[in-house]
Amino acid sequence: MWIIPLTVVLPLLGAAALAVAGSITPRRWGDAVALLMAALCCGFCLYLCRASAGHELTYWFGGWRPRHFPTTGLVPTHLQAIGIAFDVDPIGAALAALGSLLVCAAVLFGWSYFDSVGVQFQVLLLAFLAATCGFCLTGDLFNLFVFFELMSVSAFALCGYKVEEKGPLQGAMNFAVTNTAGAVFILTGIALIYARTGALNMAQVGAQLRANLAVQPRPGALVLAAFALIACGFAVKAAVVPFHFWLADAHAVAPTPICILFSGVMVELGLYGIVRVYWSCFADALTPERQRLRSLLLGAAVLTALLGALMAWLQSHLKRLLAFSTISHMGLMLMGVALLTPRGLAATALYVLGHGAVKGSLFLGAGIVLHRLRGVDVARLHGRGRPLVWTGAVFALGGLALAGLPPFATATGDDQLSHALNQLHLGGLWLVSLIAAAVTGGAVLRSYLRLFWGFGKPSPAAAHQEKEEPETKPGRIPAVMFAPYAGLLLLGIALTFWPGLPEGALHAAQQFTSSASYRTQLLRQSPPLPQPLSTPGPQEPWRGVLSAGLALALATLSVRFSSLRGRDWGRPFHRLHSGHVGDYVSWLVLGVGVFAGLLLWLPH
Amino acid sequence: MNARARLLVFALGALLLGGAYMAALSQLAPLGRGASAYADILNRVCVRERHITDVVTAVNFDYRGFDTLGEEFIMFTAVMGAVLLLRRGKDEVQAPQEDELTSRRGRRRSDAVALAGVVFTAVLLLFGSYVITHGQLTPGGGFQGGVIASTALWLVYLSGSYKVMRQVGPKPLVEAAEALGAAGYALVGLIGLFQGAAFLQNTLPPGSIGSPFSGGTVPLIDIAVGLEVSGGFVLLLLTFMEEVLEIRLH
Amino acid sequence: MLNIFCYSIAAWVLLIGLYGVVTSRNLIHLVLCLSVMETSTYVLLTLIGYRVGGTAPVFADIPVGTKAVDPVVQALMLTDVVVEATVMALLLALAVQAHKRTGSLDPHDLRALQG
Numbered sequence: 001m002w003i004i005p006l007t008v009v010l011p012l013l014g015a016a017a018l019a020v021a022g023s024i025t026p027r028r029w030g031d032a033v034a035l036l037m038a039a040l041c042c043g044f045c046l047y048l049c050r051a052s053a054g055h056e057l058t059y060w061f062g063g064w065r066p067r068h069f070p071t072t073g074l075v076p077t078h079l080q081a082i083g084i085a086f087d088v089d090p091i092g093a094a095l096a097a098l099g100s101l102l103v104c105a106a107v108l109f110g111w112s113y114f115d116s117v118g119v120q121f122q123v124l125l126l127a128f129l130a131a132t133c134g135f136c137l138t139g140d141l142f143n144l145f146v147f148f149e150l151m152s153v154s155a156f157a158l159c160g161y162k163v164e165e166k167g168p169l170q171g172a173m174n175f176a177v178t179n180t181a182g183a184v185f186i187l188t189g190i191a192l193i194y195a196r197t198g199a200l201n202m203a204q205v206g207a208q209l210r211a212n213l214a215v216q217p218r219p220g221a222l223v224l225a226a227f228a229l230i231a232c233g234f235a236v237k238a239a240v241v242p243f244h245f246w247l248a249d250a251h252a253v254a255p256t257p258i259c260i261l262f263s264g265v266m267v268e269l270g271l272y273g274i275v276r277v278y279w280s281c282f283a284d285a286l287t288p289e290r291q292r293l294r295s296l297l298l299g300a301a302v303l304t305a306l307l308g309a310l311m312a313w314l315q316s317h318l319k320r321l322l323a324f325s326t327i328s329h330m331g332l333m334l335m336g337v338a339l340l341t342p343r344g345l346a347a348t349a350l351y352v353l354g355h356g357a358v359k360g361s362l363f364l365g366a367g368i369v370l371h372r373l374r375g376v377d378v379a380r381l382h383g384r385g386r387p388l389v390w391t392g393a394v395f396a397l398g399g400l401a402l403a404g405l406p407p408f409a410t411a412t413g414d415d416q417l418s419h420a421l422n423q424l425h426l427g428g429l430w431l432v433s434l435i436a437a438a439v440t441g442g443a444v445l446r447s448y449l450r451l452f453w454g455f456g457k458p459s460p461a462a463a464h465q466e467k468e469e470p471e472t473k474p475g476r477i478p479a480v481m482f483a484p485y486a487g488l489l490l491l492g493i494a495l496t497f498w499p500g501l502p503e504g505a506l507h508a509a510q511q512f513t514s515s516a517s518y519r520t521q522l523l524r525q526s527p528p529l530p531q532p533l534s535t536p537g538p539q540e541p542w543r544g545v546l547s548a549g550l551a552l553a554l555a556t557l558s559v560r561f562s563s564l565r566g567r568d569w570g571r572p573f574h575r576l577h578s579g580h581v582g583d584y585v586s587w588l589v590l591g592v593g594v595f596a597g598l599l600l601w602l603p604h
Numbered sequence: 605m606n607a608r609a610r611l612l613v614f615a616l617g618a619l620l621l622g623g624a625y626m627a628a629l630s631q632l633a634p635l636g637r638g639a640s641a642y643a644d645i646l647n648r649v650c651v652r653e654r655h656i657t658d659v660v661t662a663v664n665f666d667y668r669g670f671d672t673l674g675e676e677f678i679m680f681t682a683v684m685g686a687v688l689l690l691r692r693g694k695d696e697v698q699a700p701q702e703d704e705l706t707s708r709r710g711r712r713r714s715d716a717v718a719l720a721g722v723v724f725t726a727v728l729l730l731f732g733s734y735v736i737t738h739g740q741l742t743p744g745g746g747f748q749g750g751v752i753a754s755t756a757l758w759l760v761y762l763s764g765s766y767k768v769m770r771q772v773g774p775k776p777l778v779e780a781a782e783a784l785g786a787a788g789y790a791l792v793g794l795i796g797l798f799q800g801a802a803f804l805q806n807t808l809p810p811g812s813i814g815s816p817f818s819g820g821t822v823p824l825i826d827i828a829v830g831l832e833v834s835g836g837f838v839l840l841l842l843t844f845m846e847e848v849l850e851i852r853l854h
Numbered sequence: 855m856l857n858i859f860c861y862s863i864a865a866w867v868l869l870i871g872l873y874g875v876v877t878s879r880n881l882i883h884l885v886l887c888l889s890v891m892e893t894s895t896y897v898l899l900t901l902i903g904y905r906v907g908g909t910a911p912v913f914a915d916i917p918v919g920t921k922a923v924d925p926v927v928q929a930l931m932l933t934d935v936v937v938e939a940t941v942m943a944l945l946l947a948l949a950v951q952a953h954k955r956t957g958s959l960d961p962h963d964l965r966a967l968q969g
Contacts, residue, residue, distance in 0.1 A: 005793075005803035012677050013790050019684065019783035022776065061670040063802035069645050080641055084670045120688040127681040134674065142930055146674035149937045153678050156944050157685025160951075164693040167966040169952045172689075176945055177875065180888055187895045187934060188625075188868070194927070195632050195902040198640030225628035249967045320967075579965040581884070583605045586614035586876045593620030600624050607877070614876045618869050625868070629861040636906035643903070643924035647911055650925075651918050659911035659922070663929035675933045682940030689947040741914055747936060814914065840943055847950055 004059040004086050007044050007096065007133040011037045015126035018119045030122040035107045038129055042100035045133065049093035053508065057088040058139065066201075081201035087139025090508035091349055095272055098356050099132035099265040101491075105484040106257035109364055112478045121161070127154040128261065135269055141190050141200045141281070144273065148186065148237070152179050155266060159254045171246075171253035174581045178246040181585055182236030185592060186273075189229035193281070196222055202280035209285035219285045221600055227282050228596035234277070235591075237270025240334060241304040242591040244327045245577060245584040248311070251323030256367030259319060260360035260488075263326040268333065268352045275337050275345065279513050289599070290340055296598055297338030302432050305331025309439035311577065314570040318366045318376040318447055322359065325402065325440035329355050332433050336417050343420035346509035346536065350502065351413030353495055358401040358410055361488035362444065365395040368477055368485060369451070378447045383454025391477065392452035394486050399448055399555075401492050403441025405548035406541045409495035410437075412502060414544060419537030430543075437547040442554030449559050456559040502536040510534065655810040655818040656740045664745070665822045669804045673789050676829055680786040683836040687779075690847040698851050713763065721763020728756040736830035740819035746826040750833025757838045766849060770842070778839045785832025792824050860901055868894035881949040881959045885942060892938045896931050903927035 014037040018030050051057060060066075064083025103125060110121075131151035138144050156179075160172030194200060197208035209223065232243070239247040247267065251259050278286075286293060308328025315321035333355070336348030368391050370376050373384050385392055401408035414437065418430040449455040495501060510533065558564040605613070633639070646659055646667065656662040664672045692698050732753025739745025761769040796805030804821075811818035871891025878884035903924030909916060911925035953959050 002797055002803075005797065009790050009793065009803065012673075013787060015677075015684075016680070016783045016787035016790065019680075020780050020787065022779050022783070060802060061804050062666060063796070063805040064667055069641070080645055082642065082645060082667055084668055118688070118691065120684045120691075123684045124681060124688065127677060127684075130677070131674075140671075142668075142933075143671055143674070146671050146678070146933065146937075149941075150674055150678045150681060153682045153685060153937075153941060153944060156941075156948075157681070157688055160689050160948055163689055163691070163951045164695050164955075165966070166952075166955055166964065169948055169955060170964045170966050173881070173945070173948050173952065173961070173964065176941070176948065177884065177888060180941055180945075181872070181875065181891065184868070184892050184895060188864075188898060191895060191898045191902060191927070191930075192628055192632075194640070194930075195638055198642050200642070200926070220631050221624070221627035222629075222631040225624045228624065252967060574968065577968065578605060579968040580605070580610075581961045582876045582878065583610055583613075585872065586605075586610045586617065588617075589621055589872055589876070590613050590617030593617035593622075593624070596624035597620040600627060610876060614873065618872065622865055622869055625865045626858075626862060629865060630858050632857075632861060632902070635857045635860050635901060636904045636908075638902060638905070638924075640903075640924055640926065643926050646925055647922050648918065651913050657912060657914040659913070659925035660928045660932070663925050664932060668926075668929060671929075671933055675936050678937050679940045682944050686943050686947040689944070689951060743910070743912060747932065844947070844950070847947075847954075853954065 001057055001059055003044050003048065004057065004088060004137065005061065007041050007048075007137065008130045010040060011126040011130035011133070015123045015130070018123050018126070022119060025119060027119070030119045031107055031111055034122040034125050035104060037126055038100050038103035038107060041129060041133055042097050042104060045093045045097035045100055048088050049090045049097060052088045052093060053090050053504070054511065056511075059086040059088070060084075061086070081199065081204045084143050085139040085201060086137045087202070088137050089512055090504070091345075091512050092136040092272070092276070094349065094508070095265070095268065095352065096133045096136035098353060099136070099261075099269075100129060102261050102264045102356060102360055103129045105360060105364070105488060106261055108480050108484045109367065110255075110257040111480040121158070124154045124158050128158070132265060132269065136272065139202050139280070141193065141202055141205060141277070144276070145183070145186055145190060148273065149183060151266065151269065152183065155262065158258045159250050159262075161255050161258070162253065165253070168253040170579060171249040174579070174584055175246045175250035177581050178243070178584050178588055179236055181588060182233040182243070184233075185229045186233030189226040189233065192222055192226040192229070196226070202277070205281040206284060209281065213285060218288050223282070223285055224289070224599050225596055227278070227286065228599050229592070230277050231274050232592040232595055234270045234273035235300075236588060237267065238274065238334070239267050239270070239304075239327050239330050240300050241307050241327070241331075242587040244304065244308070245587060247327055248320055248323040248577065249579060251326065252317060252320040256363060256370065259322075259363040259367075263322065263363060264356040264360040267326060267330055268356070271330065271333055271337060271348070278340075283513070292599065292602060292604075294338055294340050296595060298335065298426075298429070301331050301334035301338050302429070303331070304328070304334060305432050305436040309436045311573060312440045312443045314566045314573060315443070316377055316379040318369060318378060318451075319363070321443055321447060322362055322366060325443065326359060328436045328440050329359070332417065332436055335429065335433065336420060339420055339424055339426075341420060341423065342506065342509040342513045342534070343416070343423055345513060346502070346506040347413055347416035347420045349505045349509060350416055351410065354409030354413050354492055357488045357492035357495065358398055358408060361485055361492065362395065362398040362402065364481070364485040364488065365391060365398060368481060371481065372477065378451050379458070381451055382458035383450070385452035386454060388452065390482075391485075392448060394489055395452070396445065396448045398489055399441050399444030399551070400548050401489065402437070402444055403548040403551035404437040404544040406539070406544040407496045408492045410492070411541070411544035412496055412539065414547075415540050416502060416536055418540070418543065434543070434547050434550070438550035438554060441548065441551030442558070445551055445555035446558050449555055457562060506536045507533050651813060654806065654820070655813045656822060657813065658740060658742060660743070661739045661745050661822065665739070665825045666806050666819075669793070669825070672829075673793065673804070676786060676789050676832055679836050680782065680832060683782060683839050686840055687843050690843050692851050695854055696851050697854060713765070717763050721759050725756045725759050728759060729753055732756065732830070732834065736826055737816055737823060739826040740822045741814065741816070746829025747833050749826070750830040751837060753830065754834040754837035754841075758841060761841075761845070766845060769845075773838050773842065775839070775842055778835050778842065781831055782835030782839055785828050785830070785835055788828030788831065789825055792821050792828060795821065861898075864894045864898040864901065867891070867897055879960050879962065881952060881961060881964070882946070884961065885945045885949060888945070889938060889942055892934070895934055899927040899931045899934070
């Protein structure tokens with residue numbers, strides 16, 4: 001399977017080649033190389049997604065397959081992994097494909113975007129692409145960390161791209177500091193796990209932890225704390241409350257093409273990190289604590305969904321609004337994951353695909369608004385979007401899609417999430433998903449009504465009179481900007497009609513969560529147990545229609561009654577998101593402490 | 605939040621985090637009595653199998669060479685990122701001026717310092733190359749040697765001037781060297797792939813133990829990494845110096 | 855007792871670094887505190903890899919089979935050092951720009967975004 005390493009190596013080589021050619025290359029070449037690489041990676045990952053259905057594909061770098069070694073006292077496993085493996089399964093490959101696709105969209109949208117830009121921008125994009133693929137496909141704990149850092153480093157620099165302004169510097173700084181702190185927690189967790197198991201391959205770590213269960217039936221403080229540290233580290237990237245503060249700052253100021261990568265795939269990768277590490281390493285060891293872990297994660301998910309929705313509602317800065325809505329939707333995705341069942345994971349996988357397409361499109365819409373109207377603050381631009389009919393139309397559809405209106409793929413994810421909740425008799429939590437979808441969708445639709453139609457009274461003084469540097473020369477909207485904008489939204493519909501997608505997602509999730517078969521692949525421990533494949537629950541369009549209707553009602557009401565927009569009662573929440581990096585890190589520490597503390601010491 | 609509230613939140617979190625962390629640490633094996641099958645195996649088989657006497661280098665560039673590829677590209681990406689962040693903004697002008705940092709302006713460099721600079725630049729380059737090429741035998745390798753070699757240029761600045769430094773290390777050349785080094789690692793990895801083996805598989809002859817030409821691809825990778833790291837550090841220095849000395853706001 | 859004391863250095867360095875990040879009034883100081891915090895992982899990795907009576911895992915002039923410390927954690931640490939150094943470079947680049955644009959290094963003054 002020579003394709004597997006190429007998903008990472010090709011973009012890296014492309015990046016290096018661009019940097020070598022450097023100043024003598026015309027900018028278009030850089031764009032073309034980046035586009036080509038992203039398209040290739042997308043194709044490879046889609047192929048891998050199909051090829052790995054049913055059984056993981058494992059690739060041993062350097063040819064270091066696990067080998068039999070004379071046992072050295074501690075080791076009951078037959079085989080010891082001594083190299084690094086890529087371990088491809090449909091969920092990881094699909095996420096990598098989504099990432100590659102969004103990189104394509106970002107390059108296209110940026111085609112006529114930056115006036116003068118060196119090749120560094122494309123170099124960083126390619127590094128981000130390679131990191132995404134590597135992160136999704138790797139089967140090694142430390143390698144996961146390496147690609148996580150590669151992704152972070154490129155993202156930090158891309159975020160601060162517009163160095164002329166204060167905002168991007170602050171956003172990038174907050175982003176970099178909080179995420180680096182998160183990375184330290186991850187590495188600490190990995191070190192603890194290595195000390196316990198003497199292994200870094202995830203399958204081997206899982207096998208070793210399970211073997212330890214025979215000696216000690218409950219996971220000890222070491223395993224629990226290691227999991228807490230790793231999970232919280234990834235949760236920083238996934239913007240789970242209270243680790244979410246950086247996200248709004250970073251997304252609000254990053255260049256638009258980068259925003260779609262941040263919201264569409266990077267944040268989801270944080271969640272994927274948690275899921276991957278849990279199911280590959282900790283699932284067996286933490287079985288006695290599963291109920292407690294589920295409650296903790298669900299609590300965080302509900303908090304994230306609601307706080308994100310509330311904050312999105314309070315924004316008038318379009319990109320910041322979308323950023324907070326990403327936080328809210330991350331809460332919903334975490335909810336699916338937090339159930340710790342295949343159904344929940346499948347629902348989240350579907351949601352990630354739908355959300356990636358829709359949110360990407362919405363961010364590009366904000367980019368076009370910035371391009372044409374030289375700002376993204378709705379309070380300031382009130383009604384000035386009237387000439388942009390088509391842009392507005394797509395934007396409104398995006399708002400409805402965000403609220404989960406069928407036939408957008410977000411509706412499928414929402415349906416499956418409710419089925420997954422029902423399976424565990426937690427159906428009531430669907431209300432949270434309804435509120436989050438309706439409020440975030442409503443906030444987008446409200447901005448649409450105010451910006452593109454001029455409904456409601458213009459605000460006397462905009463809350464954030466921050467000057468936004470235009471990213472482009474003014475003029476009509478080039479096709480290369482509009483095509484990815486509408487294209488991503490169309491993708492959001494197309495995913496719904498993709499034959500067999502919900503079934504495929506469910507089977508992939510079953511494959512992902514059956515840690516036994518995973519280990520069999522790697523360490524040939526025992527023959528895999530044949531599993532009955534479940535069927536996904538039926539589509540229930542009424543849910544989506546209800547939340548979209550609610551979103552519309554909220555939007556209309558808040559346009560009419562401006563006090564609903566919360567300029568007064570929202571103040572404490574605004575103040576909470578202070579923009580001070582010290583505050584963010586102290587919340588981060590509290591979050592890690594509380595999560596680890598509850599996991600370790602909460603009485604049963 | 606004001607400073608006090610922030611500290612309160614932090615203190616509460618730190619208390620819990622510290623407690624959980626200590627609880628985990630107390631379950632580690634007693635200091636020095638830990639065991640790792642992974643480590644024991646590598647310590648036992650590495651020299652025989654790979655003809656590399658420094659096991660850490662073997663882990664870095666062979667057994668877990670793919671990690672190090674990622675690591676090298678993290679460095680490459682970060683340097684590119686710093687170049688991007690410190691580029692001349694739309695509101696800035698680049699004045700190609702020769703002035704030094706304020707503290708150094710107008711002071712004549714003594715001949716003794718200049719001479720020492722020249723001598724030690726050569727020594728550092730030599731020592732850097734030695735460390736780069738002997739990574740498979742003794743502690744060292746591309747990363748360590750690359751950093752040492754890159755300090756040669758820093759010495760040029762310290763004992764000479766900014767202008768001389770720019771002449772000795774022109775930016776396009778440094779950029780190309782850095783990127784070539786980064787690409788070199790990936791290209792060495794492709795050797796295995798083209799021979800029908802795995803990516804980064806060490807298919808070159810391992811050589812005799814203790815010789816500088818042992819370890820198969822490892823010395824090649826060391827050289828690529830050395831090029832990348834020295835180029836990267838020099839480029840960082842040049843970029844930061846340029847930002848401080850040449851680029852001014854309107 | 856000595857065990858836990860040695861290990862607890864890692865926890866101490868982590869927390870003291872975090873304290874610095876939280877209370878810092880200067881971005882350069884903040885970046886250095888972050889680097890202190892990252893140092894805790896080096897301490898932890900080194901301690902995990904230590905073996906009583908073990909030498910360095912370099913068998914250039916000692917026979918194979920001599921008791922040596924864990925080479926894997928050392929390799930991980932080397933990687934981590936490089937990663938940390940590069941992130942520092944990026945953060946310092948941001949700090950330089952922030953100082954240029956705002957004339958201040960206090961994170962308190964770098965607040966264009968709020969709420």
